[in-house]
Amino acid sequence: MLTPKTSVVSLFLFYSLLDDLNLIMIQKYEMSIVVKDQIRTIIEELKSLRSFLEDMEVQKHPELEGFLIQTSDIAYEVLYILTSYAPVWYLNLRLPQVMEKIKLIRLALEKLNKYPTEKVSSQDEKPLEDIVVDFHADANRIAGMLKDFENSSQKAPFIEEDISVGLDDEANEITEILLGNQKEQQIISIWGMPGLGKTTLAKKIFSDDRIVQHFHIRISCVISQTYDKKNTLIAILTSMSSLERDELSQLDEDTLGGKLYQSLCGEEIRYIIILDDIWEDVWSDLHRYFPENQSGSRILFTTRFQKIGFQASDKSIVRNLRFLTNDEYWKLLQIKVFQDVPCPLELVDIGKKIARNCDGLPLAVVVIAAVLANMKKNKTKWEEVAVSLSSYISNDNSCMKILELSYSYLPMHLKPCFLYFGAFKEDREIPVQKLISLWVAEGFVEKVKQKNSNSVSYGYLTDLISRGLVQVGKRRSNGGVKTCYVHYLLHEMCLTIAEKDNFMKVIKG
Template sequence: MADALTLLLKEFVDAFKRYCLLPDTKYRELMIHSSTALRNHLLTMMRLYNKDMVLLCGLKRATDRVNRIFLEDFFPSRKQRGEKFIDELIDTIENLYKLKDNSSSNIEGEEDVVGFDEEVVTLLDQLTATSIKQFQVISIAGMAGLGKTTLARKLFNDPLVEYFFDIRAWTRVSQVYLVKDLLLGILSSSNRDVTDEIYQMSDVQLGEKLYRLLKGRKYLVVLDDIWDSKVWNDIKMYFPDDKTGSRVLFTSRDVDVGSHVQAARPTHVLRFRNEVESWDLFMKKTFGTGICPFSLEAFGRVITRKCEGLPLAIVIVSGLLKNKLSNKWWGQIAEKLSLFMVSNASQYMHSLALSYNDLPPHLKQCFLFFGSFPEDYEVPVTKLIWLWIAQGFINQSGSKTLEDVAEDCLMALINRGLLLTSKKRADGRIKACCIHDLLRDVCLRKAEEEKFSLLSYNYALVPASSTTIHSGLCYPHELGNILLKARLIGRPIHYEYKTVRVLDMEYVPMSVFHSDVLHLSDLRYLAIQAYDGSPPASISNLVNLQTLIISSQKNIVLPKTIWNMVNLRHLYTKSGENLIEQPNFVQVAGNDGSPNLLPSLQTLSQVSPRSCQDVSSRAPNIRKLGFCGSLISSLGDLEFPNVNSLQHLQKLKLLNTIPYPEATRLCNLEMFSKNLRKLTLSNTKVDWEEIWTFSRLPNLEILKLKLHACTGEIWETGDEEFSQLKVLKMHYLDIKCWISSRDNFPRLQRLVVHRCSKLKRIPLDLGSILTLEVIEVRGCSTSAHNSAIEIQKEQENEGNSFLKVHAKPELEIQNEQ
């Protein structure tokens, strides 16, 4: 819907400009036609929202203004008034984009490759040429900030490439690399589960596993950001040439890397954007509509010329401007922006630092913390937010939680172009982010200038077996190495670590929960991986702890003292069915005799329902909750602790561990919180006839039905309406027939169907959902795959070019195994 609105608005503005230049009947009719189309589209959008949302987003105001343009005549003598009027209209719709849910825009995360149209065509032809069966290396080179990764990502995600190759994989290389990490990155990116057993393999074993995976198949592997041809020499023996048309694509700053690795063709050296391309990119990045208001256009063109065709500079400066659409501010940036942007990195570093200098103090801290991470490291957003809070960078703001404030900070940095989105969730929210190498240089320089204490993540080396060494990212890595090398019981930890707030050893395996860390009394964030991850009762000595993450190969038993940790915000256990001691909570009481509460607890994951029968009273503000254990009663009813009174609960996961032989029934809907946004079921075997119950959850936006979540051959949705549902995911289900219509899911944006091998068809009418942006069908029958393609073709015939369909039938998926 957002893309359609942008297109219609552009058509209207273009028609207005033409009519002002040449006010004849033809252009007047074009203007009337385009304004009518825009107005009708806005009216359609209004019907998708309730009355309050219409008023909030300004849709009514925008519609009224378009209607006035439709009724009035704008002659050249009234051009100035018309420009002012259209600027107001653009501003209104810009506010609409800002206020609308993030998940409704750019859910696919498509890249802006303005100016590279010819390169895309040429490279696509080389990647997918059926006449060349030999294995080939293709390289893209150019200075930092020109868009090498953006172009490679565009090619990697192109539907033709997705269809052409059996296996696609992507990994970042960086200046400092480990062969093991490259191999693991390729294996995990190719949709292979990297188990603990795989993680502990030697480089040679991993290489052999990769070779077997690629053998006989047509594959594309992208090695992003190669600094030295030595990288390819280290791993090329693991890439078989079976004359299937396989390709490896490099990106590099060094033009000579292509020749050193014996690339099949000359390196594609990227150029700077010309003035027209720069302006196009600038408008896309600065305005949700992609249209610059008349009043700001002169300043905008001066600014883009001073960026000298460097895409990164354009992105950065657009982040400075997009939230301050005033002539005064734009004039200041146009005057200050450096003219020296391109010949040497040091010459435009000052210009890139403009955005940093404009940040408020709390955002500067958040940005500088990125210098702690290794080059090219993708940081999970949830982890980043918890780390920011632990470091004390986030302050309370009104009624918002610290996590909500931190997310606002993240979006502010992304909107300013200082951070990049690297992964998105199914609902379009950001899952992981990273920082461009040049901006990381800015980050490190500014941290040094401002004496910002910057401990770092680095790789700690530990024996995985008697013959292999395992590397795991650790923060601070010096302390991690100390804890790994020696048991410090009875010995004081060095003074310099006494004030450490974060200890992240999640990827450094140990045998047991390391009690030595309990000496670090100032810890706010603790992440540990251990074969036996059960912490001692003295864990409660960490009175300041906010986040506790434990990964283990055994079920974790959490001591009852955990309920004394009143500052705990996130308790994240990663193993099987995890227990909290003494489920009779009255036995754990405060000094006044009343049961202890965890008022700040927001995340409680993968815990046994037996441990949390009174979770609503114990953790009243919880937002994410996951139950793992026996969830089916002897009578075949889904049962778990009542969470109805958890007013802040947004996400609930139900993972049943004891299979039930027959189809099960849902529990009373009153067991669920009315504010629930996301629900995930796994192994619950709910009868499809029961699923209609979830349509009565008024705020449910994401429904994930995973392995054996439902059972039965037919799902007929009938008259029920999932009124707010935006994402529906169906994985590993035995359904054969799905009967549904667009009226059942009026606001659906993304439909994902994976490994439902018996499903015959995707309901054709779902393609008519006005908000639907993506249908993804993988590992299903050929007929289900064909029905998805049929939906796309039907929508294209009706003029809907915004629906994207990604489909790969079961046979092709099996060939990849």
């Protein structure tokens, strides 16, 4: 559940909060007329700040977030007053104090935006830093760079998330093993550190035409650290049959396992199962449901741990996924930023430097490339990104810091939408309709004339996908996104930032 005092804010959250205050005011029949008038005045004053804040957003002003935090805090304070049933004497003391806070914010906004300053008494004068959040120097630099983002309607074109570079040789070699003549069931394990491209490689193999034609049944299932046996069995069964999840959820684990075994049993059935992000003890828990029918069936693991493949079978083939070369990193970055257009010569050297600084991980290249794709493509701006990257990779956990840098570059309205992915289980595909309905309910989505909220929300989602932060799970027949998910490293980042900024707290049970 979202917490009220969060530093993850947007204009839409602020507007939604003001709407809530208006609705509560309508329902407060027992409140005295005098108090109601004071609160109405406060709400109107908060609304009057909108034009200042909207101008700052258009200008990508680095201090917008600080002012939004201040104004949202006041709105939450009014919400508390409205719902606390405080006595009249307390309200008569508190409400004028709230009004004074709004005056001070207005004064600071007018000074900052160089608007004509209202006549304010000397006792109201306070240093600007008492009103505006004191940003760290690094945060100021990053926020300043946000000015160079294009309007959301001019974002970089949609970039398919499954573009792979440097994996063709590995994919072909593993595919040849899977297509081999060995009749007994065979296990192949691909291991490597997070963000190296194991899932991308597995997807590439899974969709290879030779694999599609060779195997009668193909199943792909994400396991992850939050492994749940029953949910895993349900996911596998729904992926290979017309059975509905609701129907299967009524069955116990033994019955589900029996159904899976019977579906794969038979001398003529040749199946391939891809278990993505497998952890310890999972295979020992599941292997009994995959019959060894001597028909050339295959099990493909992706895992973060070398030993898991060896533990699964003494005949397992264990492959360590290599790091990309510097040339491959540069090629990947070019594809993500420019697609089929050549990189301008003035950006080649600095682009190669940025690619090298991505901690050796394709995931880091992808998210930083998305940052570059959504800002002006000139040498000065790219050098600023390179400097930011250099300062981040000096940290021990440089990969996570690089991912956090990509979050810092998000437009303000996308930040709460992205962090909300932390509320879902790691590596789970999320139905898009469910996701955008929740975004709307939480007040994350702008109200746009002649556009329904679902349409605006879907635009937010495609923007996050184009930035490499969200991946497509399944598509609809018309090409639209049916399900989506975030990489487990990005999921971890969502939880970290959400808790740090008091956006939400996920309780694991």
